[in-house]
Amino acid sequence: MKSRTTLWKRLRTIASIAVLTPLVLLAVAWSCGALYYTFPAPALRLASMIVFAASSVIALVVVKKKLVAVGAVFLGFLAVLAWFLSIRPTNDRPWRTEVAVMPWSENHDDKITVHGVRNFDYRTPDDFDVRYEDKRFDLAKLQGVDIYFSYWDGNRSVAHTMFSWDFGGADVLCLSVEVRREIGQPDDTVAGIYKQFEILYILADERDVVRLRTNYRREEVYLFRTLLSPEESRRFLLEVLREVNDLRDHPQFYRTLGNNCTTSVVSLVDTIWPGRIPFSKKILMNGLAPELAYANRFTANDMPFDAWKSRGHIDDAARAADKDPLFSRRIRAGRPNIEDASAGAR
Secondary structure (H helix, E strand, C coil), X not given: CHHHHHHHHHHHHHHHHHHHXXXXXXXXXXXXXXXXXHCCCHHHHHHHHHHHHHXXXXXXXXXXXXXXXXXXXXXXXXXXXXXXXXXXXXXXXXECHHHCCCCEEEEECCEEXXXXXXXXXXXXXXXXXXXXXXXXXXXXXXXXXXXXXXXXXXXXXXXXXXXXXXXXXXXXXXXXXXXXXXXXXXXXXXXXXXXXXXXXXXXXXXXXXXXXXXXXXXXXXXXXXXXXXHHHHHHXXXXXXXXXXXXXXXXXXXXXXXXXXXXXXXXXXXXXXXXXXXXXXXXXXXXXXXXXXXXXXXXXXXCCHHHHHHHCECHHHHHHHCCCCCHHHHHHCXXXXXXXXXXXXX
């Protein structure tokens, strides 16, 4: 009987270790990343990561009572987690020039004034004349919302997502949600998991954020008109502007998976069109988001998907339009569900 009890205890211990070990290894891996990116003394970040990893391995291998070892490692993880949660975002850093200015807006009935609309004039992706403008828009003239997907380096799983509000003619306001990097701070996807970047809602002229990608970075850019009604488009814009103004006083971290160029805006769309865009891996792998938009009728889908997407490709039109004041009209000509791309341009 005693031997059965002992055997049962051993089996429970083994089962507990089998369940806890993957969780502990995941906690150690996350903690190492957090120390590497956020340890308060940058010169000691690599060393702190190595010490934590080595201590965890030694505890798990040397300590005979495995549950005690697991508990010790877990306490270490909790200490790192407590430090990580104490880190707060800020708007006070030495920002790169292209993300240095935060836009803001004022509403007066149907008229909105947007301050800090970016409209850089580019010679190369990194050489440009800095120009910000204040622009006034009439919500009564809002025709609809367009969505952009921009791909680079042949990658089809990841894209940059942008939205534009079309008021007709040259009056188009484009939103590009981007990483707000400091001077000298490299682009790093993993760093975005560990609170290394703030998020910025750039409000811009399409000759800036769209032409930068088509004409200078040579990315593949696609444009589609959403099926949001004028009233839904209005509510969507006002939600975005509320968020833009809020970020001035309440900064947020950019998170690679949870608060990026797609997920941040999808949450706002959901307040206007609840449930229309169901959660899917295609939101996280946002290069596949056109398929999601097509399948859920966020955009028109009255033609086969491949033909629909092909008609949305704007690179040639954007390069031909270049600095034309009617750039926004010319890139919309012939796009799916945009009936009269020249409306207001004559």
